[in-house]
Amino acid sequence: MKKISFRQFSSLIDPLVGNHIAIESSILQKSSIRVSSPFPIPHRTIPEPKGQDLDFVNVAHSHLIHSDWAKIDLLSSGLTGFRVKHILLKIQKDHVLSLEFFNWVKSHKSDSLTLESYSILIHILTKNHKFKSAESLLRNILASDVIDLPSKLFEALLYSYRICDSSPRAFDSLFKTFAHMKKCRNATDTFCRMKEYGFFPTVESCNAYLSSLLELHRADIVLSFYKAMLRNHIPPNVYTVNMVMCAYCKLGKLQEAVEMLGTMENRGLSPNIVSYNVLISGYCNKGLLVSAMKIKSLMEKNGVQPGVVTFNTIINGFCKGGKLYEANKIFTEMKANNVSPTIVTYNTLIKGYGQVGDIEMGSQLYEEMSRNQVKPDILTYNALILGLCKEGKTKKAAYLVKDLEKEKLVPNASTFSALITGQCMKNNSERGFQLYKSMIRSNCHPNERTFHMLISTFCRNEDFDGAIQVMRDMMGKCMVPDSSILSELCSGLCKCGKSKLASILCDDLEARHLLPRGFDKAKIMNTPVQNDKQLIRQYQGKEEINN
Numbered sequence: 001m002k003k004i005s006f007r008q009f010s011s012l013i014d015p016l017v018g019n020h021i022a023i024e025s026s027i028l029q030k031s032s033i034r035v036s037s038p039f040p041i042p043h044r045t046i047p048e049p050k051g052q053d054l055d056f057v058n059v060a061h062s063h064l065i066h067s068d069w070a071k072i073d074l075l076s077s078g079l080t081g082f083r084v085k086h087i088l089l090k091i092q093k094d095h096v097l098s099l100e101f102f103n104w105v106k107s108h109k110s111d112s113l114t115l116e117s118y119s120i121l122i123h124i125l126t127k128n129h130k131f132k133s134a135e136s137l138l139r140n141i142l143a144s145d146v147i148d149l150p151s152k153l154f155e156a157l158l159y160s161y162r163i164c165d166s167s168p169r170a171f172d173s174l175f176k177t178f179a180h181m182k183k184c185r186n187a188t189d190t191f192c193r194m195k196e197y198g199f200f201p202t203v204e205s206c207n208a209y210l211s212s213l214l215e216l217h218r219a220d221i222v223l224s225f226y227k228a229m230l231r232n233h234i235p236p237n238v239y240t241v242n243m244v245m246c247a248y249c250k251l252g253k254l255q256e257a258v259e260m261l262g263t264m265e266n267r268g269l270s271p272n273i274v275s276y277n278v279l280i281s282g283y284c285n286k287g288l289l290v291s292a293m294k295i296k297s298l299m300e301k302n303g304v305q306p307g308v309v310t311f312n313t314i315i316n317g318f319c320k321g322g323k324l325y326e327a328n329k330i331f332t333e334m335k336a337n338n339v340s341p342t343i344v345t346y347n348t349l350i351k352g353y354g355q356v357g358d359i360e361m362g363s364q365l366y367e368e369m370s371r372n373q374v375k376p377d378i379l380t381y382n383a384l385i386l387g388l389c390k391e392g393k394t395k396k397a398a399y400l401v402k403d404l405e406k407e408k409l410v411p412n413a414s415t416f417s418a419l420i421t422g423q424c425m426k427n428n429s430e431r432g433f434q435l436y437k438s439m440i441r442s443n444c445h446p447n448e449r450t451f452h453m454l455i456s457t458f459c460r461n462e463d464f465d466g467a468i469q470v471m472r473d474m475m476g477k478c479m480v481p482d483s484s485i486l487s488e489l490c491s492g493l494c495k496c497g498k499s500k501l502a503s504i505l506c507d508d509l510e511a512r513h514l515l516p517r518g519f520d521k522a523k524i525m526n527t528p529v530q531n532d533k534q535l536i537r538q539y540q541g542k543e544e545i546n547n
Contacts, residue, residue, distance in 0.1 A: 120164055390421065
């Protein structure tokens with residue numbers, strides 16, 4: 001099948017992309033601006049050892065090159081920071097021995113290790129391409145979280161750079177370590193200081209930084225840093241561009257995300273399965289399933305076969321939109337392409353069918369899972385339970401809950417919420433409230449939807465004591481009630497002649513800044529009604545106990 005270029009593809013989905021291919025050329029023009037003359041790397045000389053220090057260094061060196069650790073053990077009491085530093089410099093050509101000696105000092109007299117001796121060892125390790133060992137050492141240093149340590153560490157590496165005849169990879173390792181530790185501010189500072197001296201991180205380290213930024217939901221900084229990479233001639237690879245596409249998708253800029261396919265073409269890079277999956281996910285999250293399917297067609301035309309993530313993402317998109325027929329078609333295609341469905345696939349479909357009230361299809365999928373030896377998890381059971389409860393089959397749902405214990409699974413908040421849904425649909429507020437109390441005792445936390453269901457059910461049954469109790473629990477968790485639910489409760493109280501109780505409830509919500517927007521208290525309280533003093537005193541008493 002003939003590959004299709006981005007330019008050709010953009011003409012096929014013009015509303016999706018538009019004619020904005022020139023964006024890459026403008027970025028490339030800006031990236032030609034290079035940092036002006038870098039600062040000279042400082043050369044700090046260190047005093048040569050003399051007298052007893054010189055004798056100690058020479059003796060230790062002799063024992064080390066002969067691996068006579070028994071004699072070296074006898075020297076531990078004479079260790080000083082100055083001596084350790086000179087021994088490391090003397091044996092720096094042997095990175096294995098250097099690390100071995102450093103670890104020996106750490107176990108025998110750790111107070112003789114200084115930041116300078118750490119930096120010397122980092123230079124030794126990175127010069128010999130032992131980057132994992134260097135980064136492990138850097139992690140140990142930075143674990144202390146001393147405020148000015150990152151800055152001092154950079155300076156220690158800088159001042160020991162020349163005496164170790166080092167390479168820029170030492171600073172690259174520092175930058176990468178900050179990235180892996182998600183110390184993004186320190187990583188940014190290190191990147192800026194590296195530039196001052198003409199050092200630049202590798203694309204792999206830049207990718208580690210971009211990945212951490214995405215995990216921390218800082219898509220905006222991802223885009224800024226990518227532009228900084230281009231300006232400083234750090235050539236991105238396909239993983240870099242994939243993360244930039246992901247950042248655009250997270251920011252809702254889907255057009256720009258698709259345009260990055262053109263960027264890849266301009267840079268001689270080939271999009272991989274992750275590239276297409278990122279775009280498909282972006283469109284599915286926005287409910288733009290037609291565009292998602294166009295991206296899937298594009299990847300197939302370009303010889304990239306959809307994988308399990310591709311299919312799961314599209315199936316989830318259709319299920320969220322209630323389009324179970326289309327979701328099942330993709331599921332069938334998935335199996336026809338010999339892509340084995342996973343627990344995620346089955347859970348997504350079972351949940352989707354449960355939400356539209358088709359528990360029969362959910363049960364069939366559950367049985368298929370067993371045949372294919374895909375072990376169900378708590379999400380599977382929750383989806384089945386919710387489907388049963390929505391159909392009013394609460395007894396069958398209860399039997400499934402018993403199966404959880406056999407499978408050594410623990411009910412969670414979603415399990416309880418599904419069961420409460422079933423009781424609320426049957427207007428059984430008391431049973432729903434019992435399940436709610438069991439939920440609290442199990443240390444599971446109800447969400448706003450669970451609270452709203454219970455309050456509404458109590459109101460329909462004109463059980464306002466129960467409704468108010470649940471509302472007070474909701475207030476205790478600082479959750480803002482839905483305007484329509486609060487209106488339903490207050491209207492019900494007013495109709496029963498308990499308007500002052502409704503007024504107190506609204507005042508309490510207002511005092512706690514929990515009154516929902518759009519709630520018209522005056523309109524609901526406008527009808528004159530009989531005062532129920534006893535109920536007001538009861539409510540106020542409960543509030544005093546609660547507070």
